[in-house]
Amino acid sequence: xxxxxxxxxNAIVHRAYHALPPLSKKDGQLTNAVxxxxxxxxKIISDLAPTHLIVCxxxxxxxxxxxxxxxxxxxRPKMEDELSSQFKIIHEILEKINVCIFELDGFxxxxxxxxxxxxxVGDLNxxxxxxxxxxxxxxxxxxHKVFILAPITGVTKxxxxxxxxxxxxxxxxxxxxxxxxxLVGDSSDNYPGVTGIGPKGAADLIARxxxxxxxxxxxxxxxxxxxxxxxxxxxxxxxxxKLATIELEAPISFKPEEAELSKLDRKVLLSEFENxxxxxxxxxxxxxKLTTGEKTQVKKQEVSDDQLNLL
Numbered sequence: 001x002x003x004x005x006x007x008x009x010n011a012i013v014h015r016a017y018h019a020l021p022p023l024s025k026k027d028g029q030l031t032n033a034v035x036x037x038x039x040x041x042x043k044i045i046s047d048l049a050p051t052h053l054i055v056c057x058x059x060x061x062x063x064x065x066x067x068x069x070x071x072x073x074x075x076r077p078k079m080e081d082e083l084s085s086q087f088k089i090i091h092e093i094l095e096k097i098n099v100c101i102f103e104l105d106g107f108x109x110x111x112x113x114x115x116x117x118x119x120x121v122g123d124l125n126x127x128x129x130x131x132x133x134x135x136x137x138x139x140x141x142x143x144h145k146v147f148i149l150a151p152i153t154g155v156t157k158x159x160x161x162x163x164x165x166x167x168x169x170x171x172x173x174x175x176x177x178x179x180x181x182x183l184v185g186d187s188s189d190n191y192p193g194v195t196g197i198g199p200k201g202a203a204d205l206i207a208r209x210x211x212x213x214x215x216x217x218x219x220x221x222x223x224x225x226x227x228x229x230x231x232x233x234x235x236x237x238x239x240x241x242k243l244a245t246i247e248l249e250a251p252i253s254f255k256p257e258e259a260e261l262s263k264l265d266r267k268v269l270l271s272e273f274e275n276x277x278x279x280x281x282x283x284x285x286x287x288x289k290l291t292t293g294e295k296t297q298v299k300k301q302e303v304s305d306d307q308l309n310l311l
Contacts, residue, residue: 002126004259005050006113008133009057009101012151013037013090015134017083019154025277033086034093035278036155042284043156044132044149045261052126052259054100054116056109057091063108065243072243075190089276097269100259102252111247114141116254121145124256137181139166140246142174171203179212181244182237193240194233201226212241 016036023032045053065072094101102112113131120126121143129146131138138148139161148161159165166174183202185193197205205222209215216234219227230237266285273282 001128002052002256003048003050003128003130004052004054004116004120004126005044005048006116006129006131007041007044007053007055008109008113008131008135008138009055009090010109011133011135012040013087014083015151016040016155017086019151029089030082030086031089031276031278033083034089034276035281037090038093038273038278038281040132040151040155042281043158044130046284048130050130050261052100052256053261053264054102054254054259055094056112056116057087057101057103058109059103059105059107061105063106063111064247065108068242069191069239071190073189076188093269093272096272097265098263104250104252107247107250110135110137111250112252113138114246114248115250115252117141117146118248119254124254126256137177137186137244137246139170139174140177140244142166172206176206176210178241178244179206179210179215182212182241183215185240186244189243191240191243192233192236194229194237196229197226212237 013033016039017033020032020036022030023035024030041053044050063072091101102116103109104112113133117129117131120129127145130149131141131146132149134150142148142161142163144163149158150161151157152159161169163174166172166177170177170180172180180199180202181193183193183197183205184199185191193202205215205226209218215222215230216237219230222230270282270285273285
């Protein structure tokens with residue numbers, strides 16, 4: 001069974017940095033994001049036994065979305081030096097241990113993950129793709145072979161989103177998530193949807209008309225006040241859909257042999273853990289042989305509504 005894990009590097013590093021208390025070496029270099037990132041990756045390898053592993057990162061260059069909408073992500077604060085220095089450390093360790101990395105100017109990690117997942121379950125005929133991310137936009141990629149694994153508490157508790165779980169949480173099919181974002185917008189990425197339409201109203205409209213285009217084709221069947229809001233912000237909604245849609249045809253090519261987890265250099269990884277004094281990871285690493293490809297398919301996890309609402 002061929003199973004690919006795609007790690008959303010930026011989302012997971014940010015998650016680790018903010019979820020864990022400050023950890024540092026004697027020289028003052030913070031390491032909490034480094035520790036948390038590798039803690040999550042080791043857990044995935046141990047629990048799911050993938051055959052292939054790829055980590056995707058954003059690049060600092062502006063993406064095509066910034067060209068579409070100048071305000072895209074404009075309100076995000078500049079990355080702290082304490083975090084950016086840990087990105088560099090993580091990147092260097094991944095290179096040393098032979099983990100496959102993808103990053104490309106003009107595209108976000110989301111787009112690279114979307115493109116690779118499409119290639120993997122398409123012509124490359126992988127059995128499963130599991131995407132490790134905390135970014136809800138990725139839910140649009142879920143299908144019968146593609147799953148989202150999202151941290152919900154700390155760096156060890158996670159929830160698996162399959163098609164059923166997406167519908168349970170949002171009342172939407174995964175592919176409808178872009179239509180949902182078109183109506184509600186995204187405050188994190190700083191783009192508006194339709195003013196005055198919130199999550200419930202958006203979900204109700206999509207349930208009736210299925211797509212953004214279906215909604216606008218049937219304005220006459222919608223409550224006049226809501227229809228007026230939709231008509232007023234039609235251009236805004238169309239732009240939001242473009243911004244929310246993950247690119248599945250980024251100019252990259254995934255070669256499975258370059259991402260085989262068997263190429264991971266365990267000796268070097270252990271040496272890095274020792275260098276950074278990650279004693280608990282050293283213990284876990286030695287107890288777990290990190291065998292690949294021998295476990296069963298991913299199963300849906302049972303979580304409470306409170307835990308689900310944390311995402």
